[in-house]
Amino acid sequence: MVKRLILPVVAVLVLLACCLLSLLVGRVWIDPAVLADGLTTPRTDLAWLILFELRVPRTVLALLVGGSLGLSGAVLQGLLRNPLADPGLLGVTAGASLGAVIAIYFGLSASVALVTPVLGIIGAVLAAALTLAIGRNGTLTMILAGAAVSGLMGAGLSLALNFAPSPYAAYEITSWLLGSLADRGWDQVLLALPFMLAGWACLIATMRDLDALTLGEVQAESLGVNLGRTRLLALAGTALAVGSATAVCGSIGFIGLMAPHLVRPFVGHEPRRVLLPAAFVGALLLLVADIAARLIPSSLELKLGVLTSLAGTPFFFWLVLRLRRMAPS
Amino acid sequence: MSRLEANGLTLRRGGRAIVQDVSLRMQSGMFLGLIGANGAGKSSLLAMLAGLLRPDAGQVAIDGQDVAGLSLRQRALARGYLPQNPRAEWPVSVERLVVLGLTPQLPAFGGLPAGLQQQVARVLDQFDMAGRAQQSVTTLSGGELARTMLARALVGDPPILLADEPLAGLDPHHAIDGIGRLRAFADQGRLVIAALHELTMVARHATHVAVLDQGRLIAFGTTQDVMKADILRQAFQVDACVTGAGTPTAMVDFVALARRTDG
Numbered sequence: 001m002v003k004r005l006i007l008p009v010v011a012v013l014v015l016l017a018c019c020l021l022s023l024l025v026g027r028v029w030i031d032p033a034v035l036a037d038g039l040t041t042p043r044t045d046l047a048w049l050i051l052f053e054l055r056v057p058r059t060v061l062a063l064l065v066g067g068s069l070g071l072s073g074a075v076l077q078g079l080l081r082n083p084l085a086d087p088g089l090l091g092v093t094a095g096a097s098l099g100a101v102i103a104i105y106f107g108l109s110a111s112v113a114l115v116t117p118v119l120g121i122i123g124a125v126l127a128a129a130l131t132l133a134i135g136r137n138g139t140l141t142m143i144l145a146g147a148a149v150s151g152l153m154g155a156g157l158s159l160a161l162n163f164a165p166s167p168y169a170a171y172e173i174t175s176w177l178l179g180s181l182a183d184r185g186w187d188q189v190l191l192a193l194p195f196m197l198a199g200w201a202c203l204i205a206t207m208r209d210l211d212a213l214t215l216g217e218v219q220a221e222s223l224g225v226n227l228g229r230t231r232l233l234a235l236a237g238t239a240l241a242v243g244s245a246t247a248v249c250g251s252i253g254f255i256g257l258m259a260p261h262l263v264r265p266f267v268g269h270e271p272r273r274v275l276l277p278a279a280f281v282g283a284l285l286l287l288v289a290d291i292a293a294r295l296i297p298s299s300l301e302l303k304l305g306v307l308t309s310l311a312g313t314p315f316f317f318w319l320v321l322r323l324r325r326m327a328p329s
Numbered sequence: 330m331s332r333l334e335a336n337g338l339t340l341r342r343g344g345r346a347i348v349q350d351v352s353l354r355m356q357s358g359m360f361l362g363l364i365g366a367n368g369a370g371k372s373s374l375l376a377m378l379a380g381l382l383r384p385d386a387g388q389v390a391i392d393g394q395d396v397a398g399l400s401l402r403q404r405a406l407a408r409g410y411l412p413q414n415p416r417a418e419w420p421v422s423v424e425r426l427v428v429l430g431l432t433p434q435l436p437a438f439g440g441l442p443a444g445l446q447q448q449v450a451r452v453l454d455q456f457d458m459a460g461r462a463q464q465s466v467t468t469l470s471g472g473e474l475a476r477t478m479l480a481r482a483l484v485g486d487p488p489i490l491l492a493d494e495p496l497a498g499l500d501p502h503h504a505i506d507g508i509g510r511l512r513a514f515a516d517q518g519r520l521v522i523a524a525l526h527e528l529t530m531v532a533r534h535a536t537h538v539a540v541l542d543q544g545r546l547i548a549f550g551t552t553q554d555v556m557k558a559d560i561l562r563q564a565f566q567v568d569a570c571v572t573g574a575g576t577p578t579a580m581v582d583f584v585a586l587a588r589r590t591d592g
Contacts, residue, residue: 208432214417215418216415216416218412270421271419
């Protein structure tokens with residue numbers, strides 16, 4: 001019993017340590033004393049302002065976004081029974097990106113800051129609706145529909161870059177697409193949070209069905225699983241959680257792919273038990289990546305999405321090699 | 330006492346009738362062997378009987394109730410279904426795989442109730458898998474996986490079991506063992522319907538036999554009445570020699586007929 005508790009306890013301690021680090025690290029290093037002091041007595045100086053208005057929302061957002069990516073990745077891998085599935089598969093990420101880029105393209109983001117994430121969420125939901133409309137009949141058709149929708153949204157992104165009104169707009173679009181948590185505030189957290197909570201509820205509701213899918217689709221259906229409902233919940237949950245995450249901070253790759261793999265061996269590969277640990281590990285990975293992005297010295301900001309891709313690709317290679325070794329030749 | 334009735338079941342795919350106007354009446358205590366050549370429509374018929382495939386015409390009724398009117402969960406409780414070559418998609422433990430058979434009985438969240446835990450232990454023991462309960466299913470041999478899947482299908486104690494070629498890929502020892510278990514399950518008062526290719530095994534262990542030929546039911550009755558040379562000749566295009574059908578020492582031997590020229 002005690003042995004079973006060690007791993008979760010250590011994981012939570014590591015997460016807390018990373019949260020603390022995330023609050024203190026950055027262009028301006030915060031003295032831990034400011035944090036301790038500010039908790040007991042109200043402060044209004046610059047250090048406290050940076051801490052409360054920038055670092056705390058950034059840390060919270062890293063946890064929420066990473067958690068959404070990890071959870072959605074675990075659900076999709078369980079649903080598709082494919083270890084290479086990730087939240088970008090259903091066209092949701094591309095849809096959210098296109099929505100946000102439209103806001104930047106027409107200069108709407110300059111007038112009201114929140115227009116970008118709002119349009120991003122609308123884009124994610126529309127992309128998911130399109131994927132569902134075309135590919136509702138089966139899991140394979142849903143993946144193909146997702147690929148088609150991703151392609152369509154990608155074409156829209158290219159079009160926006162092609163006709164960008166000024167080089168500056170093109171630069172703004174590209175740098176937004178790279179994904180970052182810098183300069184996000186409480187507004188973004190509060191905007192994304194309700195969508196994420198709704199998405200998590202949908203994703204977690206698939207737990208039991210994912211377990212039954214261990215036996216394949218036919219047996220799962222014979223055991224009373226309504227596969228159409230499971231697919232709908234997974235798609236809607238991904239659209240809401242990952243869509244709003246992408247709308248707020250751009251597309252961030254590999255977290256959704258990696259997190260479920262990292263936890264699977266520790267929970268006996270049971271799809272149900274992968275979900276919450278995957279969300280936890282996703283949150284931890286993104287937080288660590290964000291801290292690293294702030295620590296690595298560079299004249300320009302190192303974008304978070306770039307860093308996760310750089311760090312994630314070797315993992316992907318390892319995964320492919322491992323699958324090749326396990327598969328019968 | 331369970332009854333399973335099929336009335337005029339027809340399934341068409343691509344303008345061709347895969348199953349045509351099949352009517353069957355089955356009840357508890359029967360072990361029905363469903364036989365027929367490859368492509369005769371056995372799997373489609375089983376899937377329709379299980380309520381997993383909607384027939385283009387006709388209906389299936391469990392205890393007088395149309396399955397189309399039952400919820401997925403009600404269907405899951407009324408019958409167990411085992412498809413051809415069932416596979417596990419993740420390397421979960423044998424015990425977890427068997428527990429999945431209780432999905433319709435389980436509460437949406439939370440663990441396994443104590444009563445069901447005992448049921449799992451009993452069925453694992455019954456199928457000689459108790460010693461391997463914690464082993465990953467992907468490391469099992471074909472025979473062990475087939476036994477585990479049978480345990481999975483029977484753990485919820487369904488009144489009706491439909492199994493599609495449950496003996497495929499099993500060596501003689503495990504095949505005899507498997508079909509013996511199916512017969513024992515029927516003898517305990519359940520209805521077992523299995524698509525099978527091992528004709529001698531069918532002649533020895535099945536209580537009843539249904540024969541499909543190109544989607545049509547050409548014979549249905551007790552093993553003794555159906556396992557006859559002329560019926561097998563029509564269904565499989567073989568010259569068959571059947572002795573002692575319906576007894577433990579039955580034999581079915583056959584040689585292929587010369588290719589028919591009349592189509």
